[in-house]
Amino acid sequence: MLIIKNLKAEIDGKAILKGISLEVKAGEIHAIMGPNGSGKSTLAAVLAGREFVNVTEGSVTYFGKNLLEMPAEERSKEGIFLGFQYPIEIPGVSMVNFMKTAVNEHRKYKGLEPLSASDFLKLMREKKELVEIDSKLANRSVNEGFSGGEKKKNEIFQMAMLEPKLAILDETDSGLDIDALRIVANGVNKLKRPDTSAIVITHYQRLLDYIIPDVVHVLYDGRIVKTSGRELALEIEEKGYDWIKKEVDKKDLS
Amino acid sequence: MPAWANLKIPAIDYQDIIFYAAPKQKASYDNIDDIDPELKKTFDKLGIPLEEQKHLSGVAVDAVMDSVSVKTTFRETLAESGIIFCSFSDAVKEYPDLVRRYMGTVVPYTDNFFASLNSAVFSDGSFCYIPKGVRCPMELSTYFRINSANTGQFERTLLVADEEAYVSYLEGCTAPMRDENQLHAAIVEIIAENNAEVKYSTVQNWYPGDKDGKGGIFNFVTKRGLCRGENSKISWTQIETGSAITWKYPSCILRGDNSTGEFYSVAVTNHYQQADTGTKMIHIGKNTKSTIVSKGISAGHGQNSYRGLVKVLKNATGARNFSQCDSLLLGNQCGAHTFPYIEVDNQTAIVEHEATTSKIGEDQIFYCNQRGISTQDAIGLIVNGYAREVINKLPMEFAVEAQKLLQISLEGSVG
Ligand SMILES: Nc1ncnc2c1ncn2[C@@H]1O[C@H](COP(=O)(O)OP(=O)(O)OP(=O)(O)O)[C@@H](O)[C@H]1O
Ligand SMILES: [Mg+2]
Numbered sequence: 001m002l003i004i005k006n007l008k009a010e011i012d013g014k015a016i017l018k019g020i021s022l023e024v025k026a027g028e029i030h031a032i033m034g035p036n037g038s039g040k041s042t043l044a045a046v047l048a049g050r051e052f053v054n055v056t057e058g059s060v061t062y063f064g065k066n067l068l069e070m071p072a073e074e075r076s077k078e079g080i081f082l083g084f085q086y087p088i089e090i091p092g093v094s095m096v097n098f099m100k101t102a103v104n105e106h107r108k109y110k111g112l113e114p115l116s117a118s119d120f121l122k123l124m125r126e127k128k129e130l131v132e133i134d135s136k137l138a139n140r141s142v143n144e145g146f147s148g149g150e151k152k153k154n155e156i157f158q159m160a161m162l163e164p165k166l167a168i169l170d171e172t173d174s175g176l177d178i179d180a181l182r183i184v185a186n187g188v189n190k191l192k193r194p195d196t197s198a199i200v201i202t203h204y205q206r207l208l209d210y211i212i213p214d215v216v217h218v219l220y221d222g223r224i225v226k227t228s229g230r231e232l233a234l235e236i237e238e239k240g241y242d243w244i245k246k247e248v249d250k251k252d253l254s
Numbered sequence: 255m256p257a258w259a260n261l262k263i264p265a266i267d268y269q270d271i272i273f274y275a276a277p278k279q280k281a282s283y284d285n286i287d288d289i290d291p292e293l294k295k296t297f298d299k300l301g302i303p304l305e306e307q308k309h310l311s312g313v314a315v316d317a318v319m320d321s322v323s324v325k326t327t328f329r330e331t332l333a334e335s336g337i338i339f340c341s342f343s344d345a346v347k348e349y350p351d352l353v354r355r356y357m358g359t360v361v362p363y364t365d366n367f368f369a370s371l372n373s374a375v376f377s378d379g380s381f382c383y384i385p386k387g388v389r390c391p392m393e394l395s396t397y398f399r400i401n402s403a404n405t406g407q408f409e410r411t412l413l414v415a416d417e418e419a420y421v422s423y424l425e426g427c428t429a430p431m432r433d434e435n436q437l438h439a440a441i442v443e444i445i446a447e448n449n450a451e452v453k454y455s456t457v458q459n460w461y462p463g464d465k466d467g468k469g470g471i472f473n474f475v476t477k478r479g480l481c482r483g484e485n486s487k488i489s490w491t492q493i494e495t496g497s498a499i500t501w502k503y504p505s506c507i508l509r510g511d512n513s514t515g516e517f518y519s520v521a522v523t524n525h526y527q528q529a530d531t532g533t534k535m536i537h538i539g540k541n542t543k544s545t546i547v548s549k550g551i552s553a554g555h556g557q558n559s560y561r562g563l564v565k566v567l568k569n570a571t572g573a574r575n576f577s578q579c580d581s582l583l584l585g586n587q588c589g590a591h592t593f594p595y596i597e598v599d600n601q602t603a604i605v606e607h608e609a610t611t612s613k614i615g616e617d618q619i620f621y622c623n624q625r626g627i628s629t630q631d632a633i634g635l636i637v638n639g640y641a642r643e644v645i646n647k648l649p650m651e652f653a654v655e656a657q658k659l660l661q662i663s664l665e666g667s668v669g
Contacts, residue, residue, distance in 0.1 A: 048624050052616075072623035081624075088621040091612070092639025101635060102625040109626070141639070142621075158625065 001026045001197055002047075002067075002166060007058035009046055016042045018222035019058070024166070024197050031208055031233060032201045034219035035241050040201045041085050043219070044170045047199075048082040049075050062166070076102075077109040079165030083155040083172045085201075090142035095154075098142045099124065099161050106162060127160040131187040148175040156187040163191070167198045173207040185210030205237040218244055255367050259501055259530040260559040260591055264435070266472070271406040271437055273375045328392070338383040339394055342410055345381035352383055356414050360443040360480045360507070368439040368474040368501075372408045376441070379409035384419035384450075393649050395424040398440075400460070400471065406437040413443070415450035417483060422453040424652060431461050433469045435498060440475045448483030448510065453491070455648050456504075457656055460496035462663070465554070467526025470498025477504035481513035481539075489516035490533065491647040493656045495663040498527060503561065505534035508542035508570075515544040518644040520656075522663050523556025523588070532562035532593075537573035537603070546577040549641050551660075552588035553667035559591040566603040573603040581611040582640050584633070584667050612640075634661035 002024040009017040016039050024030055032040055045053050047060065049072030060067040067075065090098065103123070104114040115123065128138060133153050143151050152172050159167055169188070173181055188198065188211050200211055208216075208230065216233050218226040220241065225248045226232065236244075255263070332339050338349060345353050363373035380396040400407045415421055425442075438460060446452050454477075463470025473496075479488035490504040506515025517533035535544035550558040558581065566573045581590030592609055614636050622632035638645065638657050645653050 048620075050620060072620065073626050073628050076624055076626035084621070084624075088615075088617045090618050090621065090636060090639070092642060093635050094639070097639070098622075098625070098627075098635065101627050101631060102622075105626040105628075105631070162625065 001063060003059075003061045005059045005061075007043075007046065007055065007060060009042065009053050009055045011042065011053055015056075016053070016222055017046065020219075020222070020224055021058075022217070022224065024199065026195045026197060028214045029192075029198045029200060029211060031211075031213035031216045032199060032219055033203065033216060033233065033236055035245075038219045039222045040219050041170055044082055044085075044168050044199075044201065047075075047168055048072060048080065073105070074109075076162070077106050081159050081162055081164030081167045083152075083159060083167065083169040085170040085174070087143050087146075087151040087155055089144045089146075091144050093142050095138045095140060095142055096121075096124070099158065102158075103161055123161070127157060130190060131157045131160050132183045133157045149177060149180045152176055153180060153184060156184050160187060160191055165196050167191075167196070168201070169198065170201045171203065172200075173202050173204060181207065182210065205233040208233045220245060220248055223248075256501075259561070260557070260593070261499055261501060261528050261530050263472070263499060266435075266437060268371075272402065273406060273408065274377050275402040275405040332390075332392075335388050335391065336385040337388060337390055338381065340381055342379035342381050342412070343377070345412075349381070349383070352414070353381065353412070356443070356445055357410075357412055358443075360445060360478045361441050361476050365476060369441055369476045372410065372439045372441045372476070375406075376408040376410045379440070380411045380413075382412070382421065382423065383414045384416060384421045386416045387418040388416075389419070390421040393422050393424060393651075395426065397426050400436055400438065406439065408438075409440050411440070411442040413452060413454070414445045415447065415452045415486075417448045417450060419447070419450045420452075422455070422649060424455040424457070424649060426457045426459070431464070431469065435463075435470060435472055436461075437472045438475065438497075440477075442475070442477040442504075444479035444488055446479065446481050446483060446486035446488050446510075446513075449485045450483060451487040451489075452479065453489050454479070454504070455652065456490075456492040456494070457648075457652060457659065458492065458494045458496050458500075459659060459663075461498075462496045462527050463498040463525065465525045465666075467498070467555075470527070471496065473497035473500045473502065475502040477502060478507065478534075479505070479515070480507045481510050481515060481542075483513070484510040484539070485512045486510050487514040487516075489514075489518070489647070491516075491518040491644065492520070492531075493641075493645070493648070493659065494519065494521040494529060494531060495659050497529075500527075500529040500531050502531050503533055505536070506544065507536045507538065508544065508573075509538045510542075511539040512541045513539055514542070517544075517546045517548070517562075518647045519548045520551065520641045520644045520660070521549070521558055521560075522551045522660065523553070523558045524664055524667055525554040525556065527554075528557045530559040530561055532560045534563040534565070535575060537564075537566040537570040537575070540570060541572040541574075542570055543573070544575045546575070546579070547643055548577075548579045549644055550579075550581045550590050551584070551637060551640070551664070552581065552590050553584035553664055555587050557589045557591070559593060561593040561595075563595040563597070564605055564607075565596075566598045566600050566605070568599045570600050571602050573600060573605075575603075575605045577605075577607045579607070579609045580640070581609075582637070583611065583613045584664065630661070630665060633664055633667065637661065637664060 004022040007020040460471035521529045548560045552558040564575045
């Protein structure tokens with residue numbers, strides 16, 4: 001589904017991603033962990049098509065197509081969804097209007113008619129229930145005045161509406177209370193189909209109790225320095241990153 | 255020429271302007287098909303279905319092209335309830351007493367430079383009189399188009415709502431692209447007697463000039479309403495997307511006790527457009543109320559100023575005003591300015607003023623992109639969300655059009 005090869009990228013001339021290779025197959029869940037500032041969100045930004053990140057080397061293919069050449073909105077319509085680490089507020093634009101525009105753009109791309117108002121509201125209701133989002137939130141402006149946790153749940157709700165093939169969730173678990181965490185994780189699991197994949201960026205092993213990853217990667221200083229099974233997350237929870245950093249730095253020296 | 259506005263106005267050669275131009279085929283327009291195809295196209299573009307309206311939308315239209323009123327629809331139907339809706343030139347001939355009684359009572363010919371100019375040279379416009387106790391059964395609207403080159407347009411609108419009367423009135427404006435600037439100096443006067451209500455909406459889409467600031471209409475307009483009677487109400491709604499330079503302040507003189515004035519405005523300046531617009535609310539009567547909601551949108555090198563006066567006179571006990579002035583910026587080279595003036599001579603008055611400035615961020619646009627919404631649609635969504643409060647004041651059939659117009663006028667302004 002997604003093949004990243006030797007991806008290097010910089011922001012304002014500063015190298016952030018320093019050669020990342022990663023392959024995500026249909027149906028897989030990949031977890032990405034790593035210390036603050038290691039480049040996890042930057043990787044997500046590159047995949048979603050953020051322009052201020054400048055790709056200098058490497059390639060990204062998505063279902064055989066060169067992803068880096070696709071405009072951001074097309075990537076969305078091709079099934080890539082990014083759950084933002086910091087969801088953006090858009091005052092004055094109602095969630096209903098926002099989602100209706102998004103859903104109908106996706107439908108248009110697939111050659112489908114736009115949904116009627118009543119069908120759309122029905123879809124919204126279904127998905128709201130699925131992710132247990134408060135009905136009132138959906139009547140407000142996009143993320144405006146939402147609490148941190150509400151914003152994260154709203155990301156999952158949007159994911160449910162758009163049914164992506166590849167969901168990239170950037171710390172969707174941060175700032176959630178334990179119930180919300182379960183709701184978000186359940187949402188992800190319910191939406192998971194055998195042919196869809198997810199990249200889950202997180203700092204906490206507890207999310208991975210709910211969303212079971214096939215692989216765990218550790219990103220450090222713009223590189224994937226360790227890839228292993230689920231147990232890696234537990235190890236990190238226990239021991240932190242120091243031992244991995246040491247391993248890496250030792251290798252760099254030799 | 256007034257120099258206090260926050261505008262850079264190039265010198266205007268008044269000798270060079272044609273002050274009267276009649277459309278070439280000024281024939282009889284009994285049949286709607288006889289209307290100038292250009293004019294028809296304009297109406298179609300603006301969603302004003304001149305052809306179908308007889309059956310569908312129930313909007314009566316007076317069309318003014320250059321200096322002459324070319325077509326008024328529904329005159330007979332309206333006449334049945336005593337409503338007069340006709341061109342100004344017909345009104346002068348057929349209802350000279352009414353015209354004499356009201357014309358110039360709200361905007362005297364000495365009011366300002368452009369009002370004087372208009373008073374001296376105006377040739378036509380629209381006239382409307384709603385008699386006592388009549389609620390006008392349909393939207394009335396005037397469509398203005400400047401067509402000929404080198405022509406100035408100097409029309410007048412006079413709108414009188416007698417006691418207990420109600421009318422909702424809409425004007426739309428367009429002009430073709432031309433390299434030179436053209437002057438539009440109009441006057442609108444509204445009079446509302448006891449318990450009368452007038453809603454006056456404008457969708458202004460005069461040619462704004464090209465993206466380098468070449469050409470475009472100078473829109474120097476004096477609009478004022480007089481709430482002469484008790485409990486009367488005048489409400490201005492304007493969507494200003496066109497014109498190279500806009501200089502206009504639709505105002506309300508709240509003379510009748512308990513009268514109400516409202517001003518709802520969205521003004522867009524893109525490329526090199528400039529706008530200095532706002533309102534005056536003059537509280538004279540007791541317990542008079544006014545509301546001002548102004549939403550400026552600047553993009554490109556556009557400069558957008560809100561200028562408003564809230565004046566409460568000595569005897570205006572219990573006067574209330576609420577003003578909200580918001581500015582939205584797209585990009586880094588545009589400007590937004592706010593010049594609120596408040597003069598209060600009565601201790602009991604309550605005057606509130608709120609103002610905000612915000613910017614459409616790249617983050618917001620990217621967030622929309624990531625959900626599959628193009629940058630252009632994202633801007634439309636955000637701008638229409640921002641302007642919703644004002645757009646909602648427009649009659650339904652024009653609200654949709656206004657939304658599209660906002661989006662079109664900001665095309666290419668980000669990204
Ligand atoms: N817009 C930006 N401008 C300048 N530098 C940036 C920008 N975005 C990220 N960076 C820098 O890139 C590096 C990687 O940031 P990134 O957000 O990808 O880290 P992260 O792994 O997601 O961290 P966290 O766990 O704290 O979310 C950091 O040093 C950060 O300061
Ligand atoms: Mg991050």
